Amino acid sequence: xxxxxxxxxxxxxxxxxxxxxxxxxxxxxxxxxxxxxxxxxxxxxxxxxxxxxxxxxxxxxxxxxxxxxxxxxxxxxxxxxxxxxxxxxxxxxxxxxxxxxxxxxxxxxxxxxxxxxxxxxxxxxxxxxxxxxxxxxxxxxxxxxxxxxxxxxxxxxxxxxxxxxxxxxxxxxxxxxxxxxxxxxxxxxxxxxxxxxxxxxxxxxxxxxxxxxxxxxxxxxxxxxxxxxxxxxxxxxxxxxxxxxxxxxxxxxxxxxxxxxxxxxxxxxxxxxxxxxxxxxxxxxxxxxxxxxxxxxxxxxxxxxxxxxxxxxxxxxxxxxxxxxxxxxxxxxxxxxxxxxxxxxxxxxxxxxxxxxxxxxxxxxxxxxxxxxxxxxxxxxxxxxxxxxxxxxxxxxxxxxxxxxxxxxxxxxxxxxxxxxxxxxxxxxxxxxxxxxxxxxxxxxxxxxxxx
DNA sequence: GAAGATGATTTTCA
DNA sequence: TGAAAATCATCTTC
Numbered sequence: 259x260x261x262x263x264x265x266x267x268x269x270x271x272x273x274x275x276x277x278x279x280x281x282x283x284x285x286x287x288x289x290x291x292x293x294x295x296x297x298x299x300x301x302x303x304x305x306x307x308x309x310x311x312x313x314x315x316x317x318x319x320x321x322x323x324x325x326x327x328x329x330x331x332x333x334x335x336x337x338x339x340x341x342x343x344x345x346x347x348x349x350x351x352x353x354x355x356x357x358x359x360x361x362x363x364x365x366x367x368x369x370x371x372x373x374x375x376x377x378x379x380x381x382x383x384x385x386x387x388x389x390x391x392x393x394x395x396x397x398x399x400x401x402x403x404x405x406x407x408x409x410x411x412x413x414x415x416x417x418x419x420x421x422x423x424x425x426x427x428x429x430x431x432x433x434x435x436x437x438x439x440x441x442x443x444x445x446x447x448x449x450x451x452x453x454x455x456x457x458x459x460x461x462x463x464x465x466x467x468x469x470x471x472x473x474x475x476x477x478x479x480x481x482x483x484x485x486x487x488x489x490x491x492x493x494x495x496x497x498x499x500x501x502x503x504x505x506x507x508x509x510x511x512x513x514x515x516x517x518x519x520x521x522x523x524x525x526x527x528x529x530x531x532x533x534x535x536x537x538x539x540x541x542x543x544x545x546x547x548x549x550x551x552x553x554x555x556x557x558x559x560x561x562x563x564x565x566x567x568x569x570x571x572x573x574x575x576x577x578x579x580x581x582x583x584x585x586x587x588x589x590x591x592x593x594x595x596x597x598x599x600x601x602x603x604x605x606x607x608x609x610x611x612x613x614x615x616x617x618x619x620x621x622x623x624x625x626x627x628x629x630x631x632x633x634x635x636x637x638x639x640x641x642x643x644x645x646x647x648x649x650x651x652x653x654x655x656x657x658x659x660x661x662x663x664x665x666x667x668x669x670x671x672x673x674x675x676x677x678x679x680x681x682x683x684x685x686x687x688x689x690x691x692x693x694x695x696x697x698x699x700x701x702x703x704x705x706x707x708x709x710x
Numbered sequence: 711g712a713a714g715a716t717g718a719t720t721t722t723c724a
Numbered sequence: 725t726g727a728a729a730a731t732c733a734t735c736t737t738c
Contacts, residue, residue, distance in 0.1 A: 501716080501717045501733080501735075504717080509716095542718095543717075546717065546718060547717075549727065552727085553730090556728095
């Protein structure tokens with residue numbers, strides 16, 4: 259469609275509109291000093307339209323320049339009130355559809371999720387110790403409450419703080435831009451309301467649209483921030499998996515406890531704490547270690563027996579006094595450090611002392627002590643874990659007065675160790691001595707040392 | 711680099 | 725909820 263045709267179409271539309279305007283114009287007639295005749299009016303409208311067409315062909319800058327200069331002329335034009343009235347009428351009709359679209363939308367669940375996550379991670383919301391509380395929580399969870407892995411911790415905190423800062427800077431920028439743009443648009447609309455009917459509701463709606471657009475951008479920012487936090491978190495948690503073996507000393511301490519409590523290797527919370535303190539590891543690591551140890555002990559009882567012998571021998575050596583030149587100086591001298599003063603451990607630690615003090619006179623030689631323990635245990639026969647630790651020798655009992663842990667057959671009740679819910683479960687794996695055989699030799703083949 | 715050891719995590723169960 | 729069992733992932737040793 260060329261300009262000429264467009265012009266003709268507009269003219270015919272305006273002519274039709276004009277007829278309706280004429281009816282309303284009666285009210286304005288007093289404002290018009292002279293009512294122009296029909297041909298004159300048509301000519302005038304034609305001129306206006308011609309001007310409009312010219313404007314449409316202009317660049318924005320040109321149009322604006324003309325607009326500024328011509329605004330006053332337009333406002334003072336005698337046709338303005340009539341045209342304004344028509345526009346008001348049209349507006350009235352269209353505003354209905356606007357109202358329909360102005361329904362309040364419920365908050366976006368996705369946005370709520372993101373907000374909640376950012377608050378939980380300490381990125382959004384009030385600053386909780388520099389956004390480090392989440393980091394602290396994560397670290398505490400990772401380390402079982404011990405402040406180990408401090409490097410990772412501070413790294414995590416630093417990175418999280420960085421994310422938080424970027425997030426807030428960007429958010430501030432977006433909010434500022436949003437406010438500036440909204441103000442600009444509102445001013446523009448108010449300005450335009452002088453030449454076309456703009457209801458306050460419409461301005462509100464426009465503001466709403468702008469805010470919605472900006473909140474979509476904000477959502478992207480929140481999403482990116484969440485992703486960054488998740489990546490940081492996963493890296494941090496992955497690093498947690500990088501384990502380190504416990505120190506030799508810690509392993510010694512744990513093994514000593516385990517084999518000296520073989521009848522019930524379930525340390526109480528207090529004992530765990532004590533062990534944790536001694537080994538410089540966490541309570542949960544202690545729990546892990548004992549869980550693994552029990553399982554692996556059951557699975558490989560043969561090796562466990564050797565280990566039990568070894569620790570029994572060590573205990574014997576330690577109890578027999580300071581190392582002689584023949585003794586291995588590297589061997590730790592600790593025995594049942596936890597037990598002394600505690601119910602089970604004290605008894606069993608005492609047992610080692612009795613074993614050496616009473617039954618092994620002059621036995622300050624480690625090799626002899628070891629031989630003695632092994633001989634007491636009846637060697638490394640697979641069925642004699644009890645003896646392997648030198649713990650259940652009836653002759654020893656007689657001589658020392660020490661009464662070893664006796665696990666009665668299920669149902670007979672009574673244990674020397676603290677009764678607990680594990681005894682039945684573990685009983686099948688611990689060195690057992692039938693009470694009828696109390697004074698029989700530990701390497702007696704009838705000895706019902708039960709292994710799985 | 712393979713194999714075994716070992717600490718941590720996950721799943722299952724009582 | 726804690727422990728057993730299975731499994732994973734890393735470390736250590738050869």
